[in-house]
């Protein structure tokens with residue numbers, strides 16, 4: 303049943319009080335695809351741990367965790383892991399997922415664009431990611447948004463006893 307909300311959905315960072323629904327979204331996305339790092343319910347995160355993550359995020363003014371919201375329910379997320387040293391802090395690794403009933407309605411694109419806008423304000427100049435070669439939908443999305451292939455990570459993913467390659471992609475942000 304398609305969700306009734308009007309597009310574009312609002313995009314914002316979840317608060318610590320929203321940790322449980324944010325965790326639920328991760329688990330649901332993990333169950334709905336083989337293309338994320340975790341499957342089913344094996345992601346080692348629970349609401350209590352997520353409260354900690356979101357509390358720390360709330361302490362900095364511009365956390366790089368964003369969700370698209372259908373009312374009070376997050377239906378897509380994007381987050382980044384930034385380099386920690388002075389020589390890598392301009393760079394961030396991106397992860398994104400959309401709840402399956404929302405695929406193909408521009409949420410992935412909207413989230414990545416919002417993430418890039420925010421990243422630039424934080425002095426980030428390079429966004430990188432890895433995408434499983436079979437993940438045509440995600441690959442097309444990244445390519446459409448200007449991400450370029452920079453290499454092949456051979457056998458980097460173990461998927462049901464199969465070694466699967468990932469494409470490493472990058473986008474340099476104009477200062």
Ligand SMILES: CC(C)(COP(=O)(O)OP(=O)(O)OC[C@H]1O[C@@H](n2cnc3c(N)ncnc32)[C@H](O)[C@@H]1OP(=O)(O)O)[C@@H](O)C(=O)NCCC(=O)NCCS
Nearest residue numbers: 335337399400405406407408409410411433439440442443
């Ligand atoms: C990959 C994913 C994030 C895309 O999100 P989405 O909201 O469905 O994507 P959008 O609706 O924003 O689509 C944007 C672009 O994706 C591509 N795309 C969308 N549907 C597609 C399809 N069925 N086949 C191929 N490409 C497709 C197109 O380039 C599209 O651009 P267009 O709308 O201008 O044609 C989402 O499908 C998802 O969460 N997949 C499972 C988790 C995952 O794979 N995450 C990425 C790990 S690297």
